[in-house]
Amino acid sequence: MPDRSSPRPLAAALTDTVSVGVALVPLGVAFGLLVVEAGLSWWWAPLFSVFIYAGSLEFLAIGLVVAATPLASIALATLLVNFRHVFYALSFPLYAVRGRAARTYSMYALTDEAYALAHHIPEAERTTARVVWMQVLCQSYWVLGGIAGALLGEVLPEVPRGMWFALTALFTVLALDAYRHSRDVPSPVLALGSALVALLVAPGEMLVVAMLLFLTALTVRFALRRRPDGRGPDAEEAARA
Amino acid sequence: MPSDAYVLAALTTILAVTFALRALPFAVLEPLRGSAFMGFLSRYMPVGIMTILVVYTLKDVSLGTGWHGLPEAIALGVTVGLHVWRHNALLSILGGTAAYVLLVNTVLASAVA
Numbered sequence: 001m002p003d004r005s006s007p008r009p010l011a012a013a014l015t016d017t018v019s020v021g022v023a024l025v026p027l028g029v030a031f032g033l034l035v036v037e038a039g040l041s042w043w044w045a046p047l048f049s050v051f052i053y054a055g056s057l058e059f060l061a062i063g064l065v066v067a068a069t070p071l072a073s074i075a076l077a078t079l080l081v082n083f084r085h086v087f088y089a090l091s092f093p094l095y096a097v098r099g100r101a102a103r104t105y106s107m108y109a110l111t112d113e114a115y116a117l118a119h120h121i122p123e124a125e126r127t128t129a130r131v132v133w134m135q136v137l138c139q140s141y142w143v144l145g146g147i148a149g150a151l152l153g154e155v156l157p158e159v160p161r162g163m164w165f166a167l168t169a170l171f172t173v174l175a176l177d178a179y180r181h182s183r184d185v186p187s188p189v190l191a192l193g194s195a196l197v198a199l200l201v202a203p204g205e206m207l208v209v210a211m212l213l214f215l216t217a218l219t220v221r222f223a224l225r226r227r228p229d230g231r232g233p234d235a236e237e238a239a240r241a
Numbered sequence: 242m243p244s245d246a247y248v249l250a251a252l253t254t255i256l257a258v259t260f261a262l263r264a265l266p267f268a269v270l271e272p273l274r275g276s277a278f279m280g281f282l283s284r285y286m287p288v289g290i291m292t293i294l295v296v297y298t299l300k301d302v303s304l305g306t307g308w309h310g311l312p313e314a315i316a317l318g319v320t321v322g323l324h325v326w327r328h329n330a331l332l333s334i335l336g337g338t339a340a341y342v343l344l345v346n347t348v349l350a351s352a353v354a
Contacts, residue, residue: 023331030338039242051252054259056294061255068243071254078258081290085259087283089266107264162338162345165313168298169320169337173330175291176321182288191289195296206300210293218289222281 013133016121020113021141024055028145029152030166031058036153037163038066045150049143054111056174057081059167060207073208080211088115096126109135190217312349316341 032045040062052058057078064074088110097106114135121130153159179188191214198210304310320337327333 026331026335040248044248047252051256052259054255057255057259060294060297061251065243065248065251068247069251071250074251075254075258078255079262081294082259082262084283084287084290085262086266087279088263094267104264107267108260110263160342160346162312162342164298165316165341166334166338168295168313168317169334169341171291171294171298172317172320172337173324173333175288175295176324177330178288178291182284184285184288187285187289188292191292192296194289195293199296199300203300207293207297210296211290214289214293215286218282218285221285222278225281 009127009129010133012125013130013137016117016130016134017137017141020117020138024113024138024141025145025148027055027166027170028142029149030163031055031142032146032149032151033153033159033163034059034062034149034166035146036150037159038062040066042147042150042154045146046143049139049146053109053139053142054082054085055113055142056167056170059170073205076208077211080208080215084112085110093118093121093126093131096128097131098128102128102132106132106135109139111138113138186221187218190214190221193217308349312341312344315344 028049031049032042035045035048036042048058048061052061060077060081061074064077069077092110092115094103094106097103117134117138118126118131121134175188191210194213194217195206195210197213198206202209299313302310302313316337319340320333323336324330324333
């Protein structure tokens with residue numbers, strides 16, 4: 001068992017999280033500014049970051065909440081936006097984390113960043129303290145950045161117009177990174193088509209409708225590629241496999 | 242402005258769904274691991290979901306009035322260009338946002354409502 005009183009796991013975790021901290025603090029500030037700009041009180045910023053703690057979804061939640069979106073739609077949007085987290089369990093080193101409370105926190109705080117950083121910790125050094133401190137620090141950067149941004153937003157006579165674009169830029173960067181990973185053109189094209197159709201048929205529920213359309217399209221694509229005589233986009237790939 | 246109770250209910254909803262998504266797979270790991278459909282989704286879903294989110298954030302941009310989406314197009318170009326060039330997420334996000342804030346507060350000022 002790791003020695004919890006030792007400062008060394010914390011020091012090591014500080015080093016582990018420097019790169020992510022550099023990105024999380026300014027993004028947290030942008031998030032805090034947007035919370036205030038949306039008309040919510042500053043203290044909602046830390047509450048969002050404790051309840052939701054999923055960077056991109058928090059940005060999204062501001063808009064959903066201000067538009068008084070029905071809870072069922074919010075649940076469905078959460079399910080679809082955060083669905084990628086399901087796959088993290090396949091390789092996140094939760095086996096290194098001992099104790100019910102620590103394991104619960106570790107699963108709760110399993111963000112994209114924590115998932116990525118956990119793999120940077122050498123196998124032999126993955127102790128409960130090291131992994132959990134890494135996650136606590138990541139969340140701290142984000143929460144503190146959010147509070148700083150929200151307080152800044154309260155003090156500023158006017159939040160500069162156009163700050164919302166940080167969210168567009170964030171998703172654009174995540175899309176480009178995901179594309180570099182998949183190297184697949186049909187998926188973003190299907191998604192773009194789903195988004196535009198949803199904008200036309202259901203502008204009020206655009207997000208959920210677009211994601212369901214996209215999921216349906218992907219399922220059809222999967223079925224096509226699985227069929228031996230399939231003429232789907234991946235027929236050649238399936239034939240090779 | 243929505244009531245505090247509604248916002249809290251919304252946050253609790255998101256917490257429950259997010260935690261379930263993060264925690265349940267650890268309990269039902271084995272069936273998931275072997276599923277071809279899960280493997281397919283894990284590869285092809287993220288890029289599409291992010292694309293939809295980009296469109297969602299831009300859905301209120303008016304193409305018919307003002308600058309017809311010009312500042313958004315420029316800032317999007319800056320973000321993509323920076324990211325393809327440097328592969329640095331923070332630089333791309335800050336650069337794109339700074340470009341947009343600068344544009345809509347100066348030369349293309351009438352673009353946002």
